[in-house]
Amino acid sequence: EEDEEEGFQERIALQLEEQEEEDIEKIKEESRKRRQAILEKYKQRQPQQD
Incomplete structure (x- = not known):
């Protein structure tokens, strides 16, 4: 469950960076x-002028 939460935050961070x-x-x-x-x-x- 914690892994999912971390992945979610990572995705958000990536989206913000983009x-x-x-x-x-x-x-x-x-x-x-x-x-x-x-x-x-x-x-x-x-x-x-040339």
């Missing part, structure tokens, strides 16, 4: 998009 990783990926993606948008705006403001 969720955190997903959140980190989402945050990375968001900041990447934001940076991209800022770059685009900046490019549009700058006159094109």
